[in-house]
Amino acid sequence: MMKRVGLSVMALAVVVLPAMAQQKLDERRPASKDGVVEVQNVSGSVKVTGWDRDEVAVTGTLGRGSERLEFTGTGVRTEVRVVLPHFAHHVDGSDLEIKVPAGSRVEVNTVSADIGVDEVAGPVRLESVSGRVTVGGAPREFEAKTVSGGIEIAAAGAPGRASSVSGAVALKGVNGSVEASSVSGAVSVTGDAVSRAELQTTSGDIRFEGGLASGGRLDAKTVSGSVVLLLPAATAADFDVTTFSGNITNEFGPQAKRTSEYGPGKELSFSTGAGGRIVAKSFSGDVRLQKR
Amino acid sequence: MNCQEFTLRLDDFVDGTLSAAERTAAAEHRDQCPGCRAAEARVSLLLAHAASLPRAVAPERDLWPGIAARIEKRNVLRGVFGGAGRLRWPRLGASAAAAAALVVVSSLVTAVLVARRAPAPAPSGVSTGVTAASLQLTQVRGTYEAARTQLLAALAARRGSLSPATLKVVEDNLAIVDTAVHNMEQALARDPGNRELPALLVTAYRQEIDLLQRATRIPARG
Known part of the structure; x- marks a missing residue:
């Protein structure tokens, strides 16, 4: 009887112990130059870096309590997934460092794991609940979404969109066409030759610091956040600024005037020359047009 | 011309x-x-x-219990960790329906924006307070409220599968958007001819639908 119990305990240990320990990862598979690499991880981190080899390599650690790493692919599509047991009470985060062919399309989904992507030239699509998302390098286009995690895209020239619910969204070095939004987080954009930027919040503040490309357009809309547009003194654009109950301050020319017979609305429309178009609208937030 | x-x-x-x-x-x-x-x-x-129409028409009876029961019955909200612990982002019937509704909202947003063109002198002529923009806003509001109702039900059914921290973020931000919508609707009621408010209001509607859609797609444990 005791011998049977002992054997059972040993068998259980063989099955369970690997899952209890943290595992080092070092796996690779061939992949096409411009295939899709899809990554899923719940907690920990995911760092994806482009390289010049036609293979995907995964290193890092699989968190204690994780069931296994599922690493499959057909060349054109590679999947990297941390698999968790059905009824795990506590699972440590897994930290994945993934090298992908630089031209890959990268798609990452996490719950709380931070996501970082760099040196990838293909499009990137990143989604996390509470993890932070950062993108560097020069992806062809980007899409990033979080619920509470912050987003920072320093991918100059890439068109794309980034949105969060409560996280801050920062797009740096923009010179293409971008959209950025957050409900309560701040939205900020910098860039010297922005062709189109649509920035939107409900209560978060909006800040734009940079210039428009020739014929560029900037739209900033918020309900109760403030809008600050820091523009070159020589900006040539048509301006259209309104607020229902906030204030408008303008360093580029005329001051705002009341527009509504019934409400406290203010409006400011003027032109500093043909070229771009700048629109800023708020319900109760202040709008400031400042010279850089 | x-x-x-x-x-x-x-x-x-x-x-x-x-x-x-x-x-x-x-x-x-x-x-x-x-x-x-x-x-x-x-x-x-x-x-x-x-x-001449009333601003709102109450249904003859409360329709919501029946809708909620049908959503429950169709079991559109399944567990999000499918086979072998795979992280699965839910695909919800309610969310899909709301997505379709969102397309309608988006097209109506365009209609409102087209109807409300910039700069203009003091209004003249029609003095009913009902403009083309506000008429289209009424249509948008109906679509928005239907989508919102569906998505709130979907979110309520998923409350148990979301982490308390995420749920708090979602609920806090829903409250922020709801307050914004409420304040702007009140302002629009006081100033129905305002040309900017419909567009801002529609932006808030769209943000709320987007937030709810995202909330219903958050994976379990998120």
Whole structure:
């Protein structure tokens, strides 16, 4: 009887112990130059870096309590997934460092794991609940979404969109066409030759610091956040600024005037020359047009 | 001004928000063109009819319990960790329906934006407070409220599968958008001719639907 119990305990240990320990990862598979690499991880981190080899390599650690790493692919599509047991009470985060062919399309989904992507030239699509998302390098286009995690895209020239619910969204070095939004987080954009930027919040503040490309357009809309547009003194654009109950301050020319017979609305429309178009609208937030 | 140019400006013409020069040109064309005169009459009649409608019509009975029961019965909300612990982002019937509704909202957003064109002198003519923009806003509001109801039900059914921290973020931000919507609707009721508020209001509607859609797609443990 005791011998049977002992054997059972040993068998259980063989099955369970690997899952209890943290595992080092070092796996690779061939992949096409411009295939899709899809990554899923719940907690920990995911760092994806482009390289010049036609293979995907995964290193890092699989968190204690994780069931296994599922690493499959057909060349054109590679999947990297941390698999968790059905009824795990506590699972440590897994930290994945993934090298992908630089031209890959990268798609990452996490719950709380931070996501970082760099040196990838293909499009990137990143989604996390509470993890932070950062993108560097020069992806062809980007899409990033979080619920509470912050987003920072320093991918100059890439068109794309980034949105969060409560996280801050920062797009740096923009010179293409971008959209950025957050409900309560701040939205900020910098860039010297922005062709189109649509920035939107409900209560978060909006800040734009940079210039428009020739014929560029900037739209900033918020309900109760403030809008600050820091523009070159020589900006040539048509301006259209309104607020229902906030204030408008303008360093580029005329001051705002009341527009509504019934409400406290203010409006400011003027032109500093043909070229771009700048629109800023708020319900109760202040709008400031400042010279850089 | 030709017929095509007149048609493009028709909403603003009946709203009285064209510039003085455009208004004169549009009036001259209308006086000479029977087709455009009829088009203007149709839009004006529609606006007058809309102005006479109540702002809201309560259903004869409370429909929500039946809708909620059907959603429950169809089991559109399944566990999100499918086979072998795979992280699965839910695909919800309610969310899909709301996504379709969102397409309608988006197209109506365009309609509201087109109807509310910039800069304009003091309004003249129609003084009912109902403009082309506000009429279209009424349609948007109906679509928004239907989508919102569906998505709130979907979110309520998923409360147990979301982490308390995420749920708090979602609920706090829903409250922020709801407050924003409430404040703007009150402002619009006080100033129905305001040309900017409908667009800002629609932006808030869209943000709330987007937030709810995202919340219903958050994976379990998220």
